[in-house]
Amino acid sequence: MTYVYYFLQPRIFLNLYFLAALFSTLNAYSFHFRELAMHIPFIMSLTILALLMLLSVNLVNGQNNDNSSVECPFHLSCSRYKNQYLEFPSKPVSKKFLVRDIDCKLKNLVLSDSQNCLPRFFLTNNFSLFYPFQSDSSNANITFFNCSSVGVHHLKSWDQRNPGVQDMLSCPIYATDSTDSAVELDLLSCTRMFDKVLPASARFDIMYNTVSLIWSEKTFPSQCLEYDQIHNKSKKNLTSIILVTTGAIVGSTMLVVLIGVFI
Incomplete structure (x- = not known):
C-alpha cells in the first residue's frame, strides 16, 4: 500500500508521465537525430564547444562573486x-x-x-x-x-x-x-x-x-552595495547575462543532438 500511495502522488505521477513521453519521442525520432548529427559542420561544433566553455566560466565567476557570505554592517x-x-x-x-x-x-x-x-x-x-x-x-x-x-x-x-x-x-x-x-x-x-x-x-x-x-x-566590502539593475549596471555585467542566456540555449540544443547520436 505504501508504494501505491507514493506512486499516486500527483507530482511523481506527472514526472513519470513526462519521462515516458520523452523516451517515446526520442525513440521515434532517433533516426532523424542521427542524420542531423552527421550533417553538423565541424566549425559549428567548435563554436558550440567554445560557447559552452564561456558559459562554464561565467557560472564559476558568478559563484565566486556570491555576496551571501559577505558580512556587511548595513544594507x-x-x-x-x-x-x-x-x-x-x-x-x-x-x-x-x-x-x-x-x-x-x-x-x-x-x-x-x-x-x-x-x-x-x-x-x-x-x-x-x-x-x-x-x-x-x-x-x-x-x-x-x-x-x-x-x-x-x-x-x-x-x-x-x-x-x-x-x-x-x-x-x-x-x-x-x-x-x-x-x-x-x-x-x-x-x-x-x-x-x-x-x-x-x-x-x-x-x-x-x-x-x-x-x-x-x-x-x-564593495559587495555591500547593491547597484540599481537598470541605471548602474555596467556593460560587462549586461554582456555576461546575454552570454549566459545564449549559452544555455545552445547547450540545450547540443544536448538533444548528443542524445540522438548515442541512441
Whole structure:
C-alpha cells in the first residue's frame, strides 16, 4: 500500500508521465537525430564547444562573486529612484535613516532621521553610530535647547523662515552652533541643555534633518552595495547575462543532438 500511495502522488505521477513521453519521442525520432548529427559542420561544433566553455566560466565567476557570505554592517541599495532606508545596529534598538541622496561614484550619501527630528537623535547618540561611514564636515561645538514650552511651529528667527526647517511642535529640541546668539535665534523662551562636539553643521545639516556621510573602498566590502539593475549596471555585467542566456540555449540544443547520436 505504501508504494501505491507514493506512486499516486500527483507530482511523481506527472514526472513519470513526462519521462515516458520523452523516451517515446526520442525513440521515434532517433533516426532523424542521427542524420542531423552527421550533417553538423565541424566549425559549428567548435563554436558550440567554445560557447559552452564561456558559459562554464561565467557560472564559476558568478559563484565566486556570491555576496551571501559577505558580512556587511548595513544594507544599502544604490538607487536614486526608490525610498531606501539604511539601518545601523544599536542598543537597545537599531536606528533607521532615510536615504535622501546617494552617489556611488563619488562615495557620498545624505541621510535623514526617520523620526524627522535629528536634534533629538543626537541627544543620546554620537556620530560613531554611523560607522563605517564618516562625516564630510569638520568638528563643531553644538548647543542643544529644549523648546517644548514655546508652543509654536517655528521660531521668529530668520533661519526658521526657510522652507524645510524643523517643526518646533513635533521636534522641540533645537541645535545651534555654540557661537550663535540665543537672542537672534529667538531662543530666550527655550532651556539650554548642554554642548556637544559633532562633525556636522547645526545650521546647514541638523536643522534640515540631514546628515552627510562619505566612505572609501577600504571601509567595507564593495559587495555591500547593491547597484540599481537598470541605471548602474555596467556593460560587462549586461554582456555576461546575454552570454549566459545564449549559452544555455545552445547547450540545450547540443544536448538533444548528443542524445540522438548515442541512441
